[in-house]
Amino acid sequence: VDNPNAYNENIPSIGRNATLHPMKGPMMTQSLRGMRGKGPMHWRGDRTGQNRQRGETLEEAAFKEFNEAFVGLLGREQELPREEMDKFTDFALQLSYPPNPIRKLDNSLTPVQAEGEEIYHTINTDLIATCNGCHKLSPEEGFFGTDGTMSIEGPGVAEDFKIPHLRNMYQKIGMFADNTQVDSPYLGNQIRGFGFDHQGSSGSVSNFLDALVFNLLLGPERRVIVEQFVLAFPSELNPIVGQQLTISPANHGRSDVQARLLLLEQRAAIKAPRPECDLIANAVSGDQIHSWVMNDNARFVPANPQAPALSTLELLSQFLAANEPVTFTCTPPGSGVRIAFRRGA
Secondary structure, three states: OEOOOOEOOOOOOOOOOOEOOOOOOOOOOOOOOOOOOOOOEOOOOOEOOOOOOOOOOHHHHHHHHHHHHHHHOOOOOOOOOHHHHHHHHHHHOOOOOOOOOOOOOOOOOOHHHHHHHHHHHHOEOOOOOEHHHHOOEEHHHOEEOOOOOEEOOOOOOOOOEEOOOOOOHHHHOEOOOOOOOOOOOOOOOOOOEOOEOOOOOEOOHHHHOOOHHHHHHHHHHHHHHHHHHHHOOOOOOOOOOOOEEEEOOOOOOOHHHHHHHHHHHHHHHOOOOOOOOEEEEEEEEOOEEEEEEEOOOOOEEEOOOOOOOEOHHHHHHHHHOOOOOEEEEEEOOOOHHHHHHOOOO
């Protein structure tokens, strides 16, 4: 089968494999998350989406090519009807990755992670390009390690692969991991994760970068440093999303509570290079629920357009005086009004 997929512009055209062989061998199952806007599917991109209909994206068409698996893999008598497959596609392409749990809530990096990011963007790591030259990181464009293009894999791998994203690397550490790298204490046999590369044969990012093509230019110390950045790789949702704080008369004076509230407000105020979250507030008075969404002026707007917007101090004073707690939540960007006021999507 011809390989019609686009290749990364930083990779030489020499050595490209123009076909997709039917015998692909064992490969690690990939996630259903984060597929929208990320090109053809499968490790080899063999769900190409080339036969898409008018109005379909490449990813929608590529996902629908999996319909045959309901019969050939799962044993269903027939493929899903088109209407059902369309609904399944719409659902699946909305799935995305959660915030990276390693990254700090203020979205900053540790000194080692920051050094790893610098290496990632500036050091030629494989004689051809920087890490970012292949694994494109541009959150404002929606790229988290891949732009959906293909790459040659060198003499050790017969077929070419789609460049994989890096959003879930922290979940993969485990089987076959060598925890004896520089500055990494031995943690015992790790069996939780699936490992790295298409076979899952490398137990850690550092193990993967131990390949000759990377190690020539990185060396053991840089490998570990890059690993720390990759494990804190950003995703569609920033670290602050999902964080909550309930302020009550019993805790409102505590410095840690005030610091956390300030953090939520600061992250909600960030709009560039991409919004970090919407901040909402909820309180219950008697049997009535009250909700607000913070606007660009750091004031909390209620559902009733006739009611005034409140400052944080005004909101808290009103309810804490009545011995009623207020809960603040950072929701995904663009979802604050829907979640706070329970409106349809």
